[in-house]
Amino acid sequence: MKRDEPVLAGPAPRLLTLKNAGVRFGEVQALEGVDLTLRRGDRLALVGANGAGKTTLLRLLHGLVAGSGRTAHAVDGRPLVAAMLFQRPFLLHLSVRMNVLLALWLRRVPKAERAARCARALQRVGLGALAERPARTLSGGQQQRLALARAWALQPDILFLDEPTASLDPSARREVENLIEQLAADGVTLVFSTHNLGQAKRLASRVAYLEAGRMLTDLPCDLFFDTRQPPSAAAAFLAGELPWA
Amino acid sequence: MGGGFADSLRAAWALVTGFDARLAEIVGLSLGVSASACALAAGFGMAAGAWLAVARFPGHRAVVAALNTLLALPSVVVGLVVYLLLSRSGPLGAFGILFTTRAMVVAQTILVLPVVAALTRQLIADAWRGNGEQLRSMGAGVVASAALLLLHERLALVTVVLTAFGRAISEVGAVMIVGGNIDGVTRVMTTAIALETSKGDLPLALALGLLLLAVVGLINLLVAALQGNGGGAGARKALA
Amino acid sequence: MLAGLGLLASPLLHAQDKTIVMASTTSTDQSGLFGHLLPAFKAATGIEVRVVALGTGQALDTARRGDADVVFVHDQAAEEKFVAEGFGLKRLAVMYNDFVVIGPKADPAGVRGSDVTAALTKIAAAGAPFISRGDKSGTHAAELRYWMAARIDLGAARPKGHQECGCGMGPALNIASSSNAYLLADRGTWLNFRNRGELAVLVEGDKRLFNQYGVMVVNPAKHPHVKVALARQFADWVVSSAGQASIAAYRIGGEQLFFPNAGQ
Numbered sequence: 064m065k066r067d068e069p070v071l072a073g074p075a076p077r078l079l080t081l082k083n084a085g086v087r088f089g090e091v092q093a094l095e096g097v098d099l100t101l102r103r104g105d106r107l108a109l110v111g112a113n114g115a116g117k118t119t120l121l122r123l124l125h126g127l128v129a130g131s132g133r134t135a136h137a138v139d140g141r142p143l144v145a146a147m148l149f150q151r152p153f154l155l156h157l158s159v160r161m162n163v164l165l166a167l168w169l170r171r172v173p174k175a176e177r178a179a180r181c182a183r184a185l186q187r188v189g190l191g192a193l194a195e196r197p198a199r200t201l202s203g204g205q206q207q208r209l210a211l212a213r214a215w216a217l218q219p220d221i222l223f224l225d226e227p228t229a230s231l232d233p234s235a236r237r238e239v240e241n242l243i244e245q246l247a248a249d250g251v252t253l254v255f256s257t258h259n260l261g262q263a264k265r266l267a268s269r270v271a272y273l274e275a276g277r278m279l280t281d282l283p284c285d286l287f288f289d290t291r292q293p294p295s296a297a298a299a300f301l302a303g304e305l306p307w308a
Numbered sequence: 309m310g311g312g313f314a315d316s317l318r319a320a321w322a323l324v325t326g327f328d329a330r331l332a333e334i335v336g337l338s339l340g341v342s343a344s345a346c347a348l349a350a351g352f353g354m355a356a357g358a359w360l361a362v363a364r365f366p367g368h369r370a371v372v373a374a375l376n377t378l379l380a381l382p383s384v385v386v387g388l389v390v391y392l393l394l395s396r397s398g399p400l401g402a403f404g405i406l407f408t409t410r411a412m413v414v415a416q417t418i419l420v421l422p423v424v425a426a427l428t429r430q431l432i433a434d435a436w437r438g439n440g441e442q443l444r445s446m447g448a449g450v451v452a453s454a455a456l457l458l459l460h461e462r463l464a465l466v467t468v469v470l471t472a473f474g475r476a477i478s479e480v481g482a483v484m485i486v487g488g489n490i491d492g493v494t495r496v497m498t499t500a501i502a503l504e505t506s507k508g509d510l511p512l513a514l515a516l517g518l519l520l521l522a523v524v525g526l527i528n529l530l531v532a533a534l535q536g537n538g539g540g541a542g543a544r545k546a547l548a
Numbered sequence: 549m550l551a552g553l554g555l556l557a558s559p560l561l562h563a564q565d566k567t568i569v570m571a572s573t574t575s576t577d578q579s580g581l582f583g584h585l586l587p588a589f590k591a592a593t594g595i596e597v598r599v600v601a602l603g604t605g606q607a608l609d610t611a612r613r614g615d616a617d618v619v620f621v622h623d624q625a626a627e628e629k630f631v632a633e634g635f636g637l638k639r640l641a642v643m644y645n646d647f648v649v650i651g652p653k654a655d656p657a658g659v660r661g662s663d664v665t666a667a668l669t670k671i672a673a674a675g676a677p678f679i680s681r682g683d684k685s686g687t688h689a690a691e692l693r694y695w696m697a698a699r700i701d702l703g704a705a706r707p708k709g710h711q712e713c714g715c716g717m718g719p720a721l722n723i724a725s726s727s728n729a730y731l732l733a734d735r736g737t738w739l740n741f742r743n744r745g746e747l748a749v750l751v752e753g754d755k756r757l758f759n760q761y762g763v764m765v766v767n768p769a770k771h772p773h774v775k776v777a778l779a780r781q782f783a784d785w786v787v788s789s790a791g792q793a794s795i796a797a798y799r800i801g802g803e804q805l806f807f808p809n810a811g812q
Contacts, residue, residue, distance in 0.1 A: 127445055146445070153442040155460045165456065169447045213446075396614030396771055404773070406615050407569055407600055488569075488600035491583075506718030507578055508725070508743035 075102040077136050078143060078221055078252060079124055084132030086119050093119040094130065097278045099271070101221070101254065103138075106247055108267035108284070109256040111300065115273040117256035121147070121223045124254060138220055144170075147223040150230055152210035154198040159190055159209055162198045166213045184216035188242055204235025211242050222246060224255035228262065240266060260301075264288055272297035316514035323515055324522070330492075335523060338496040341409055341483065342476035345416035349424045350469050357428025358454035361436050375429065378422035384481030390415040391485050407488040412496070415482040420472040427468040432457045463535060470531060474524060497523075567596040568778045571608070571616035573686060574716045576761070577601035579645075579736025579805060584798045589785055595778050603716065605684030611635060611764075614771030617779040620786075622761045623686040636764035640787050643795050643806045644760045647690060648738060649751035650721070651676075651730035659730070662753040665698040672700050672707035677729035679720050682712030690759060691732045697756070721747070734759060739800040761806075763787070787811065 081099040085092065094116045101107065101124070109117040122128045125147050126135070135143045154162050163181040172180065185191045188208040193201065198209060207227060214222055224243070228236040243266060247253050257263055263270055263284070270287040272280040272295075279296035286292065288301075323331060360372065392398050394406040394414070405411045435457050436443075443453045458465065480498035487494030489503060497520045504513035576582070577599055586597045597618075602610060604621045611619045612635050619636065621627060622645075630636045649659060649667050657674040659667035671678055681688040695702055702710065709729075713720055717737040724731045725745035738749065751757075763786055765779040785791045787810035795808045 122441075125445060127441060147442075149442055149445075153439040155456060156462070157459070166446050169452060171447075396773060398613075401614070407598065488598075490598045490600060493598055503578075506574070506716050506722075507737075508718050508722055508741040510743055 075104045076138070077102055078138065079136065080134045081124070082132045082134070084123060084130055086123050086128055086130035092276055094123060094276045097132070099124075099278065099281065101252065103220070103252055104250070104268075106253040106266060106268040107255070108263040108270045109254065109273060110258075110260065110263055110270060110297075111273035116276040117273055118225055119276075120273065120278075121225050121254060121256055124221075125223050143221065144217060144219045145221040145223065146214035146217050146219040148207070148210050148214060148225065148227045150226045152206055152213075154201075154206060154209065156197070156199060158195050159185065159198050159201070160194040162209060163213050163216050167216055170217055172217070180216045180218075184212040187215060187245070188212040189238075202235070204231050204238055207231060207235070207239050208242060211239065211246070215246060219251060221252045221254065224253065226256055226258065229258060236262075260288075272300060274300070313514070315511040316518065319511050319515035320518040320522075323519055331519075333492070334495055334497055334500050335519070337409065337494075338477055338498070338520070339523070341412045341496060342416060342473055344413045345420060345476050346424075346469055346473045348413070348417045349421045349472055353421045353424030353472075354428045354458060354465065354468075355454070357425040358432045358458045359450065360425070361429045361432035362440070362453045362457070363450045372429065375422055375426050379426055381419060381422060382481065383419055383479040384485065386415055386419045387482035387485030390418060390482065394486065406486060407490060407494060409487070409494060411486040412483045412494060415486045416476045416479065419479060419482055420476050423472045423475055424468055427471060428458075428465065431461055431464055431468065435461055466531060466535065470528060473527070477524060478520070565596070566594055566778060567598055568617040568775050568782065569598050569600060569615065570618045570620055570782070571600050571602060571606075571610045572620040573604050573607060573622065574601045574718070575685070575687060575734045575737045576620065576622070578718060578740055579734070580740060580800065581736065581795070581798055581806060585786075585791070585794050588794045589782065589791070592785065592790065593781055595781060597782060603683050604686040604689070608635075611766050614766065614774065617766055617775045618782055619764045619766065620761065621686055622759050623689050624760055624762060626686075626689070627762045627764060631764060635767055635770055637767055639762045639764050640783055640810065641812060642761045642763050642786055642810055643792075643808045644758045645806045646735055646752065647687070647732055647757040647759055648735055648749045649730060650724065650733050650738060650747050651750045652728040652746045653748045654746070655750055657730070660750045662751060664694050664751055664754045664757055667751045668694055668698040668700065671709075671730050672698070675708035677709040677711065677727055678707065679724045679727075679729045679731040680710060680712045681717065681720050682714045683716065685716070686759070687717060687732065687734055694732070694756070736800070736805050739803065739805065760809075 077100055079101040081097050084094065084097045084099070086094040097120065109120060111117055119128065123130045123133060125145055126133070137143070155165065157165070160181060163184060164177055167177045167180060182191070185194055188211050190205065190208055190212060193205070198206070201209060227243070228239050231239060240262065243253065243255075247266070253266070255266070267284045270282060270284050271278055274296075280287065282295070287295070287297070360375070390411065391406065393400050394403065394411050395401055396404075396406070405414070432454065436453070440453070443456065448456060478498065480502055483494070483496055484499050484502065487496070487499065489495050489499040497516055501513045501516045501520070504516065572582070578601075582599050586599070590596055600610065600616065604623045604626060607616075607619060607621050608626060608630050610616050611630070619630070620642070627636070627639050631639050649664060651657070651659060657670045657676040659670050661667065680691060692702070700707065713723055717733055718741065720731055721733060721737065721741050722743055723729070725743050725747055728746055763783045765776060765783050766774045768774045768776045792808035792810055795806050796804065798805060
């Protein structure tokens, strides 16, 4: 089907759709009335204050929490493959290599391919030399790179990232951002939450602003940050965060 | 009383250095029975505990409460129940293992199984609380999560096994009833202590008790040394 | 699960070692007799006897459940009931030992002598502390008979100072030793007892203090798995001249403890 599509015509295929989606935890409505269409190639940044619902939205999109209004679309006739990165990755008390292999095993990647995919992924993130080290002895930045390798090896359609560099020092942050960009260049769709608006500007093609469980704005990146435009719903937030707004 | 205790210390030392063959047999039997029971209990108990920590089903809380209640199982009650099961007049009498070390292993396994399961459940549940979401995101189901968390927490699980071993090797109620304290066959340290006490040979009984503590203490030191090596190497690497 | 079943089942696969289980009493076991007698039996027949030592009542119950092959206790009335109920084959008399009344050396109740009923009467009159086993044992049964012979009704008019511990001979001696009380004990346990304190033997030699032992093979009609042939060998040996001689030869501190009287 893809052969027939002219290269520049028509929007990219849909991967996930949220229509009036919501998530409720007991008494609390964490997310409400969210409309979102995620297409292949999107690099969507989620911004907003703490507790606005960014993490909940990520979890809903990934399918980790139960909610309403979510639809996943098949890709080339097979189900969607998604992976997620967390602020502090959970690494097992095993070697770097074993952590990646186990992730491949959990996703039922055929045995014959596992070793090769693992080695390639570790090379990509620059951890090839540290493959036999206990994963827990790595620095914060290295651990997040391992998490990226773990996700990359799965060849996902979508990568969700929940404040992936919030715990890292600036140089580690730059390394991880570079790798995330490479992943996107490989064709992986990104959805990430961040407090760092500079990061959003650097990496995103699209920015969505959440407040109190609702998505108030969803704009292409340059429009979102354009100060000449009439104030958007995120204006107050941006004013607080960006010194020059 | 102070003099009596000093006598016992001297007697205990004499026992250790004298290396009586019968005493060695009794100590060996204690270690063998309790170690076997712990091995069996660890196998089933860790699997059950980890699964219970991760799985959710209606009545889950009741099961956990019941498991924690079993921690207080009196050893003598376990002995009685196992005796009635293994007695020739009981349902499993045909196996004919009453008054043998096998019966003792069975009884102690039943006794420490809840200990292993409950402690494992607590440990794994804590790990699950922190990391369950990431495991699910990686595609791990209940069984895979339980297995991976057991692997992840293996150092802490050693302490669980040692706790179970301490409980097993120090109990007397169960092994007395199902073993019969038969000289040379089912006599272990605790039943020997009970016997010497009832014979009025209190210094000897106390000496055996001190010996039991010393044996268990030695095992704990050994394990700590092994763990210390592993942990130390990890710490050095982290700082490098 | 499989490992567990294997654990249970493997005895069935072993070749039959020649062993039997004998239910006996703690007082007999603690007298040390078995340490002397059973090796002699094993040397003669190659059969290993495994002794489970309990109170008389418990020993008979264990045999009733079929968990022992032979019973060796000292309560004739209970033994005859056991046979009458069909749990045992014939009862054979083996030997007797004696009971003694133990008490503080100072003997405040003045019981020293060789008359057990007089002693108990004096103990009751003085209200002196007396430890009773109260545990369905042969010793306890004997003690109750002596109180009855002294015409003292424990139910209606319990003597001040009479206490039941529900325990074995050794623990009872421990209690008596620490509270300077009187009690009835079998000579064997007393001779092996280390924690004597102020206690000494005060009354002995009364014919009524003799304690008769009997041996019974458990009836295979009730429990087909019982090792009848081997158990019979034991019963027959212990009443034979070889067994009886071995019993007579057992001494503690040069003193003979058990007096063989099979066939009498």
